[in-house]
Amino acid sequence: MKKLLLSFFLLSTTYGISQTLLSPSDFLGYELGSEFTRHHQVVDYYKYLAENASDRIKLVEYGKTNERRPLIVAYVSTPENIVDLESIRLEHLKNTTGQGSPTKAIVWLSYNVHGNESVSTEASMQTIYELLTSKSSYLENTVVIMDPCINPDGRDRYVNWYNQFKNTPNNIDPNSKEHHEGWLNGRSNHYMFDLNRDWAWLTQVESQQRIKVFNQWLPHVHVDFHEQGVNNPYYFAPAAEPFHEVVTDFQRDFQITIGKNHAKYFDANGWFYFTKEVFDLLYPSYGDTYPTYNGGIGMTYEQGGSGRAGLGVRTFIGDTLTLHDRIAHHLTTGLSTVEVASKNMEKLNREFKKFYQNKNFKYKSYVLNGDPDKIDAIAALLNSHEIKYGWAKEGTAKGHLYSSGKLGTLKTTPANLVVSTNQVKGTLAQVLMEPNTKLSDSLTYDITAWSLPYAYGLEAIASQSLVESDPSGSREPQPTKGANVSLDTYAYISDWSSMKDARFLTALVKENIRVRFAKNPFWAEGKKFDRGSLIITKGDNRNHKDFVETLSRIAQYNKTILTPTNTGFVEKGNDFGSSYVPMITDTKIAMLSGEPTSTLEFGEIWHFFEQQLHYPLTILDTEYYDEVDLSEYDVLILPNGWYSKFFTENKLQELKDFVSNGGKLIAMEGAIRAINGEHGFAIKEKEIKKDSTENILPYEEAEREDIKNAITGAIFKTKVDQTHPLAYGYGDHYFTLKLSDDAFENLETGTVVYLENANSHIAGFAGSEAKKKITNTLVFGVEEVGKGQVIYMVDNPLFRGFWENGKLFFVNALFMVK
Numbered sequence: 174m175k176k177l178l179l180s181f182f183l184l185s186t187t188y189g190i191s192q193t194l195l196s197p198s199d200f201l202g203y204e205l206g207s208e209f210t211r212h213h214q215v216v217d218y219y220k221y222l223a224e225n226a227s228d229r230i231k232l233v234e235y236g237k238t239n240e241r242r243p244l245i246v247a248y249v250s251t252p253e254n255i256v257d258l259e260s261i262r263l264e265h266l267k268n269t270t271g272q273g274s275p276t277k278a279i280v281w282l283s284y285n286v287h288g289n290e291s292v293s294t295e296a297s298m299q300t301i302y303e304l305l306t307s308k309s310s311y312l313e314n315t316v317v318i319m320d321p322c323i324n325p326d327g328r329d330r331y332v333n334w335y336n337q338f339k340n341t342p343n344n345i346d347p348n349s350k351e352h353h354e355g356w357l358n359g360r361s362n363h364y365m366f367d368l369n370r371d372w373a374w375l376t377q378v379e380s381q382q383r384i385k386v387f388n389q390w391l392p393h394v395h396v397d398f399h400e401q402g403v404n405n406p407y408y409f410a411p412a413a414e415p416f417h418e419v420v421t422d423f424q425r426d427f428q429i430t431i432g433k434n435h436a437k438y439f440d441a442n443g444w445f446y447f448t449k450e451v452f453d454l455l456y457p458s459y460g461d462t463y464p465t466y467n468g469g470i471g472m473t474y475e476q477g478g479s480g481r482a483g484l485g486v487r488t489f490i491g492d493t494l495t496l497h498d499r500i501a502h503h504l505t506t507g508l509s510t511v512e513v514a515s516k517n518m519e520k521l522n523r524e525f526k527k528f529y530q531n532k533n534f535k536y537k538s539y540v541l542n543g544d545p546d547k548i549d550a551i552a553a554l555l556n557s558h559e560i561k562y563g564w565a566k567e568g569t570a571k572g573h574l575y576s577s578g579k580l581g582t583l584k585t586t587p588a589n590l591v592v593s594t595n596q597v598k599g600t601l602a603q604v605l606m607e608p609n610t611k612l613s614d615s616l617t618y619d620i621t622a623w624s625l626p627y628a629y630g631l632e633a634i635a636s637q638s639l640v641e642s643d644p645s646g647s648r649e650p651q652p653t654k655g656a657n658v659s660l661d662t663y664a665y666i667s668d669w670s671s672m673k674d675a676r677f678l679t680a681l682v683k684e685n686i687r688v689r690f691a692k693n694p695f696w697a698e699g700k701k702f703d704r705g706s707l708i709i710t711k712g713d714n715r716n717h718k719d720f721v722e723t724l725s726r727i728a729q730y731n732k733t734i735l736t737p738t739n740t741g742f743v744e745k746g747n748d749f750g751s752s753y754v755p756m757i758t759d760t761k762i763a764m765l766s767g768e769p770t771s772t773l774e775f776g777e778i779w780h781f782f783e784q785q786l787h788y789p790l791t792i793l794d795t796e797y798y799d800e801v802d803l804s805e806y807d808v809l810i811l812p813n814g815w816y817s818k819f820f821t822e823n824k825l826q827e828l829k830d831f832v833s834n835g836g837k838l839i840a841m842e843g844a845i846r847a848i849n850g851e852h853g854f855a856i857k858e859k860e861i862k863k864d865s866t867e868n869i870l871p872y873e874e875a876e877r878e879d880i881k882n883a884i885t886g887a888i889f890k891t892k893v894d895q896t897h898p899l900a901y902g903y904g905d906h907y908f909t910l911k912l913s914d915d916a917f918e919n920l921e922t923g924t925v926v927y928l929e930n931a932n933s934h935i936a937g938f939a940g941s942e943a944k945k946k947i948t949n950t951l952v953f954g955v956e957e958v959g960k961g962q963v964i965y966m967v968d969n970p971l972f973r974g975f976w977e978n979g980k981l982f983f984v985n986a987l988f989m990v991k
């Protein structure tokens with residue numbers, strides 16, 4: 174760095190009042206596109222620019238990744254604008270309330286959300302360089318915010334892997350190892366989460382830290398740079414149907430304006446591209462939809478390449494696609510975007526203001542009722558999105574009742590959270606809360622239902638008239654947090670209804686506090702406690718040297734409400750000495766990873782244990798699974814996967830022995846198929862008879878006809894056997910997010926959560942044939958095998974980490990089922 178600076182000063186000539194800046198190639202010491210640049214070098218280049226063009230760049234580190242890499246954004250504009258940055262920002266935000274007179278366009282460019290779509294970050298360096306030099310005129314009325322890498326952990330995973338396995342010189346033969354990344358690829362972040370599915374749910378540290386900066390700016394235009402298959406031409410706006418109905422005409426039209434400007438440059442170069450296909454604007458957790466629902470023009474740009482392309486690869490028509498080509502294309506669309514924004518600054522500001530004024534939604538308010546822990550959890554998410562809410566008054570709200578899907582009423586109290594759509598973030602609130610998203614086309618790229626009241630397990634009313642609420646919160650007074658734990662008390666009771674309660678339990682277990690749970694409801698201290706309630710007795714913990722201090726500390730940390738009682742003789746139900754009040758044991762848990770498991774589901778479970786439940790997990794890779802003594806573990810988790818080759822006869826017998834001897838096996842989604850009807854496991858996939866009289870269809874209609882058999886992430890209402898330990902903490906129904914039409918028969922005994930009939934479909938797209946197929950099938954169930962159990966999870970309650978109300982089933986499977 175020192176040396177570079179020295180040579181830089183020797184080379185420097187005057188450029189206006191500032192000095193000549195080194196291009197990425199000059200700074201890095203190799204031609205951009207001839208190597209992949211590791212993240213720390215990218216950060217160094219941005220720092221170099223910020224130091225040497227400090228009047229035109231402001232660099233901010235907004236956080237760190239799981240692997241401690243810095244997350245940065247650079248604000249790029251003219252010296253006048255950079256000095257004025259804070260007042261530009263405030264003036265821009267005033268526009269959301271109909272005030273202010275902003276005179277700048279705000280463009281945000283996000284690179285490399287998918288780590289192995291590796292061109293993006295390289296392109297960002299050339300783009301910022303051009304903005305500071307040849308294209309600086311765009312900046313006179315425009316502030317460009319550049320995030321060179323949203324996902325540094327994933328990108329460095331790819332770049333390091335590529336550097337290890339590349340041929341020298343690189344080999345364009347697509348069969349060579351350098352084009353085959355393998356199981357732990359660079360697409361996702363540390364926990365294998367897809368950050369381009371996380372903008373709305375904010376389960377990952379990268380998203381949580383980025384959203385704060387994003388909300389400080391709410392850009393007019395946001396671009397998410399991606400890559401797709403090697404043989405695909407470039408994709409840019411306008412996006413494909415379905416569009417969410419909240420997308421405005423202007424937002425649609427401006428995508429076309431931008432697309433046409435890109436096309437001009439691509440046409441001049443003879444480059445191929447396509448628009449209006451594949452990438453739709455519906456699911457709210459993408460880098461294009463989320464900014465769109467916040468008033469911007471959100472777009473996905475896709476270059477052909479990604480983890481398959483390396484420095485160069487032969488395409489199917491025999492051409493060579495190089496990293497240089499890929500950089501040139503993303504550079505072109507990035508600059509063209511800024512150009513269009515700059516030319517349309519006034520229009521962007523005018524329309525942005527309009528977006529925030531028109532809030533004439535069908536539903537004016539959403540009222541949420543339910544478990545206070547779940548209300549707290551959803552309130553925390555609303556806070557992150559800066560969606561405002563208040564607390565209801567005593568009264569009645571009428572509207573669409575979520576539990577029935579029909580018109581209904583809800584008695585309201587100050588414990589009910591109210592979100593209204595007549596607020597700055599009204600559009601986003603509408604998209605996240607509405608009971609059923611309207612689909613203009615059922616062929617979509619992702620899930621079609623996500624309504625938060627279902628995800629959080631709350632009863633809700635969507636009201637067409639405004640429900641008054643108190644923003645300052647006159648919510649029912651909370652009982653004193655924690656409790657004065659003392660040795661005089663016989664026992665303490667906590668309810669069992671949420672992830673908060675689950676974290677309280679794991680914290681106790683980790684500190685060797687003995688905890689019991691109730692298998693039946695009971696009455697104590699004049700209150701009813703449901704199944705699963707935790708009971709911590711003085712007697713059990715007689716030998717724990719810091720019992721009082723530890724329990725008190727953990728209860729306070731988790732804000733757990735403990736009910737003290739001075740007797741084990743309950744008013745009704747089983748006394749605390751009963752065998753119906755068993756102890757929760759320290760549980761050793763292992764999970765299978767590696768080929769052929771699903772990286773995404775593996776990551777969801779990994780993240781769940783470490784970042785949500787805070788409980789240790791052993792990760793067993795399939796490479797050495799054979800050498801592991803399974804009897805060391807109480808629970809083995811098989812994530813979704815494609816196991817048919819992996820589970821040989823011998824391995825299935827070992828699994829059977831593990832369970833028969835008292836082990837617990839949790840088989841999720843595709844893993845169920847591996848043990849389907851084998852070796853005495855009772856689970857059976859539902860067979861469906863194909864109608865042989867089906868019409869022969871024209872080729873053109875085949876794809877649309879196929880979707881009759883599809884479920885693209887839809888919400889279904891299920892029945893729950895509340896008496897089963899797997900269902901402790903739940904009511905008599907549960908809303909599940911179904912991701913496919915996979916269907917397994919109900920178990921003879923141990924069917925806990927199941928779909929009764931076709932009326933159970935609540936929201937999202939489900940094809941007519943698929944609905945028939947899943948009628949009367951299993952969602953979650955427990956089979957007793959010898960001394961152990963197999964827990965079947967046909968749906969994934971940990972999907973993308975956002976289906977909050979499904980998580981307790983998973984915790985019950987770990988600790989309550991025995």
Ligand SMILES: [Zn+2]
Pocket residue numbers: 287290369398399400
């Ligand atoms: Zn991508």
